[in-house]
Amino acid sequence: MSVVTVLKQADIFFELTNTQLELVASICAERHFQAGDVIFEENTPGNELYIIASGEVNIVVDPSVIGKESSGGPVPIATLRRGQSFGEVSLVDEGLRSAGARCAKEDTHLIVIPRDKLMLLCDTYPQLGYRLMRNLAADLAMKIRHTDLQVREQITWTRSE
Numbered sequence: 001m002s003v004v005t006v007l008k009q010a011d012i013f014f015e016l017t018n019t020q021l022e023l024v025a026s027i028c029a030e031r032h033f034q035a036g037d038v039i040f041e042e043n044t045p046g047n048e049l050y051i052i053a054s055g056e057v058n059i060v061v062d063p064s065v066i067g068k069e070s071s072g073g074p075v076p077i078a079t080l081r082r083g084q085s086f087g088e089v090s091l092v093d094e095g096l097r098s099a100g101a102r103c104a105k106e107d108t109h110l111i112v113i114p115r116d117k118l119m120l121l122c123d124t125y126p127q128l129g130y131r132l133m134r135n136l137a138a139d140l141a142m143k144i145r146h147t148d149l150q151v152r153e154q155i156t157w158t159r160s161e
Helices: 003-009 018-025 088-093 115-124 126-160
Strands: 029-033 038-040 048-054 057-061 075-080 100-103 108-114
Touching (some): 003 018, 003 108, 048 115, 108 115, 115 126
Antiparallel strands (some): 029 108, 038 100, 048 108, 057 100
């Protein structure tokens, strides 16, 4: 499967033209992971955006980062599949990773987009940059809403016990 085909399946590239997708594809790298492989750790610098071409990735948080003990190590909070993206938070704010990522399925294939090259592409082609940032904002908003719902459910369950 070509990189452009994978990018077409990702929501953050919605409404990009084929030419724009080819420009993005030209700056991409491909990486393969096996189940259990660490893609990146929580609280580490991040400068790449990832798109899942095939396989699955668990987004995990480590309770020990905030002083909580966990006998099982990092806790999965989401499982992502083909066409989904991750790593965008530190891509946008250049901060530390807010969660870690672990490969959840054998032969997981990721498309990797470096921040510096993507920002240069967005600066060079403002229409591409506008569409991409609009889609990225919508994707992040959806993830925030989902997290908000999880927090509300947790609070409700905690109070009812």
